[in-house]
Amino acid sequence: xxxxxxxxxxxxxxxxxxxxxxxEVQGAVLADLLATFLAGHVVIGDPEETRALRAxxxxxxxxxxxxxxxxxxQAMGTNK
Numbered sequence: 001x002x003x004x005x006x007x008x009x010x011x012x013x014x015x016x017x018x019x020x021x022x023x024e025v026q027g028a029v030l031a032d033l034l035a036t037f038l039a040g041h042v043v044i045g046d047p048e049e050t051r052a053l054r055a056x057x058x059x060x061x062x063x064x065x066x067x068x069x070x071x072x073x074q075a076m077g078t079n080k
Contacts, residue, residue: 034058037057038054038058041054041057
């Protein structure tokens, strides 16, 4: 399990790099980082299982993002 303090510290260090960038740039950066994360998960010698693993991880990630939207909207004051 990840340490929430580690996550917060890393997010805080990345946020200024994205702040002020166009949404297309922000989205492309996040997409590239997610693709890199997924590409690092491999079932050696089994491309089909690798695809399934990556698909499952992507589904979990999207669920987490959905869960975090309202929390972040509240913190940003944009949930009105």
